[in-house]
Amino acid sequence: MASTSTSSIEKKSFKYDVFISFRGEDTRKNFVDHLYYALVHKSIHTNYIDDERITRGKRISDDLITAIQDSRLYIIVFSKNYASSSWCLDELVQIMEECHKSTLHTAYPIFYDVEPTEIRKQSGPVGEAFSKHENQDPSAAKWRVALKEVADLAGFELKNTLDGHEAKFIEKIVEEISLELRFIDSSVDGKLIGIESRVKGVVSALETGTDDVRMIGIKGMGGSGKTTLARAEFDHTSGWFEGNSFKYDVFISFRGEDTRKNFVDHLYHALRHKSIRTYKDDERITKGKTISDELIMAIKDSRFYIVVFSKNYASSSWCLDELVQIMEECQKTTIHTAYPVFYDVEPTEIQNHSGSVAEAFSKHETQDAAAAKRRQALNEAADLAGFELKNTLDG
Incomplete structure (x- = not known):
């Protein structure tokens, strides 16, 4: 995956962390729905425009082009009918153009129920979906180039990852995206860089597996984050104690x-x-x-x-x-x-x-x-x- 320096990020402020391109009829109510909420839950500012709202035959709007330009990373969810949508293909062309313009952008192809070779060669169900454009649309040639380029990028293939478990697959994607965004300010909604490792340290010291009482003191200079750590620790462990003996x-x-x-x-x-x-x-x-x-x-x-x-x-x-x-x-x-x-x-x-x-x-x-x-x-x-x-x- 492409890496980005802190100085590079400071040169451009993105409105969105992630833009998702997908075919609604294939993945709107399952995979993309779960992926979107997993990203948002991690305070990753995510944008997508659902093709359910698209007027049939309409090309992508200036607003959508701006949304793509204003996004740092792109997730392209390839499904069997992705290539049947001229809207999706126009999105893809725009995304690849942005990646060519600047190393600040990175595209992540997700091969949901198709294989990379099917995208690269427009074969199998992808070929069938794409065939209706071949002789009817002047944009078909650049769509084909964009499909080949994105299929050559390092991405994620569901069927070959974590035995096809979608939730674990989504966790892996979100982890990768979070890593890529590690230099971007992630303090939105109270999410603090480094707090998780500190909380884990306190949890370890608590030795929650034992039956006796544990008390921990947190000391430090004023403004060093004692209250913040205590609050995070409470949020993390409060659900464990409800006055009952259920395992x-x-x-x-x-x-x-x-x-x-x-x-x-x-x-x-x-x-x-x-x-x-x-x-x-x-x-x-x-x-x-x-x-x-x-x-x-x-x-x-x-x-x-x-x-x-x-x-x-x-x-x-x-x-x-x-x-x-x-x-x-x-x-x-x-x-x-x-x-x-x-x-x-x-x-x-x-x-x-x-x-x-x-x-x-x-x-x-x-x-x-x-x-x-x-x-x-x-x-x-x-x-x-x-x-x-x-x-x-x-x-």
């Missing part, structure tokens, strides 16, 4: 094949980022095995439960046994609370065991003695106040 704040129950590498991955890392102690277990499960004593103990040792209902959740006896245990814990005491999340199914499908849920559940109906209590647990969970993805924040 975990949250236990996530989910069907791995449906949500492990997308929704649950993002949810888990978002909770952990907020210092919420979270338990999830799915990949280590032996097929056909009933839930272990260790897992039952993890459920009992959790304060809250998030149950992510997806199309194949009810096909797993493991998931259903988890749900039964969760609902039993909720009935024993009001200390526990379960939150159903209806990811790609509706509450009525869980409640009535209809649609895709019925298909998934049907294999247990006559074969498993536990089917009745699993059915009851599904009914009870569906009646709780929860979250339905398709009806929340436009999905």
